[in-house]
Amino acid sequence: MVYVDQLNREINLINTPKCIISLVPSQTELLIDLGLGDKIVGITKFCVHPDTLRKEKTIVGGTKKINYNKIKALQPDIILCNKEENTKEIVETLEREYVVHVSDIFTLYDAFEMIEQYGKVFNIETKTNKLxxxxxxxxxxxxxxxxxxxxxxxxxxxxxxPWMAVGGNTFINHLLKLNNFENVYEDQTRYPEVSIDHIRSLTDIDLILLSSEPYPFSEKHVKEIKNSNTKAQVVLVDGEYFSWYGSRLLGAFAYFKTLHSK
Incomplete structure (x- = not known):
């Protein structure tokens, strides 16, 4: 069968994959929640949900650097990647020997498309449609x-x-919009660096959100920001709900409601 991933790359599969490597934490969690856990053989060190997974599966590296020998030993039927999470070099190297699916997520509807593609590739369309x-x-x-x-x-x-904020053309920015939040840095691309002096100058903002990932912000950073900008409310937020685009979305919107109640 011939499938197309989110980069419009053709994927040729003779049979439904039974041996999967996932190089993207949110997509790994999605596979688990879709009942494909027993087919996963390789993951990254950042695939932390469920918390027992790293003891049960082979860790083949991170998202930017992987151990090709470990991947070769696992002989996967398919490897799941993401354009932003994984490097172009990783994808191009892997696709020489393996079937590689690459997701590309900027909106909720891109996430739905990825889930639909997984439904077809893994022959679980009833489950993916339900999700x-x-x-x-x-x-x-x-x-x-x-x-x-x-x-x-x-x-x-x-x-x-350096301090880095979320800019436009990102999945996080899309979810901020869905929350009726206006991102101050939407006119900038990806993740712009911001000086502490500039933070002090932001007098027209209502809310500063400090994510739990990839940097583990804590209460001491809330105090630091408040000392630099006393006008805005500063809130620690669960970064997984803003950046994980698989089954984590199922709980994201209830979580977002709590932010509007603060």
Missing amino acids: ISEIKVEKESLDHFIKQLPKKRVVYFIWKD
């Missing part, structure tokens, strides 16, 4: 919840030293 429907219900509930709420100007930080 998508359930996520849509949760998203509609959030839409109704925030309908009467005022728009808030926000900054979402993902890193410190």
